[in-house]
Amino acid sequence: MNKQTVLQAIIDTLKVDLDVAQRAAQTAYETATHEENIAENKYDTLGLEASYLAAGQARRVEEIRQALLAYQKLELTPFDEKRGIQIGDLVTLQTATGAEQRLFLGPDAAGLKIHLENAIITVITARAPLGQNLIGKFDADELEIIVNGGKQSFEVTRIV
Structure with a gap:
């Protein structure tokens, strides 16, 4: 098993995770902004709860996007016998x-x-x-x- 194969598998997995998270964020956003979820009284919190979920989903999308970018930029090098284990090993x-x-x-x-x-x-x-x-x-x-x-x-x- 080589590092390049592992790196590609990580990138592929993050791409799938990003797609799933983006769809979940879009669904949460649509739920939060749908006219049926407008609060009718102070106890009607469905719209508020949906907006919290949408915000959390948006943060998750950004976290995955940043991780994906970090792995796409990662340059793998052979193990360095002088430095020991490093990022990418x-x-x-x-x-x-x-x-x-x-x-x-x-x-x-x-x-x-x-x-x-x-x-x-x-x-x-x-x-x-x-x-x-x-x-x-x-x-x-x-x-x-x-x-x-x-x-x-x-x-x-x-x-x-």
Whole structure:
């Protein structure tokens, strides 16, 4: 599995997500501005609620648009043995129990999951605790993070 394939899958997924979000935002806007949703009294809040939903959908559209732009501009480089893990690297981690986790360290869209070659790749950013700990690490390095008060340990087993 190579980084370019993962990057393209992220871009394709974000395009689909953007299309869905744009349609949802348009529907919410139409609902908020429809004449049947004009308040008839102070307890009639359907129009107000629809406008809040439309505003939230519009923010979501912009977030996805910004993430898509960041990935379209991302220039992938081979793993640098001197600098360690950086944005744009595909990393495989192994837990103490032997479970593997594949991560793509990206500029945005944290939590996005990509299904490729019978594997799930989770997008993380350097803003997340795990992402912060990965920056500068090398193959066979170990790292620990605290999640919900519990310590989790990982070993870097592969970097692409």
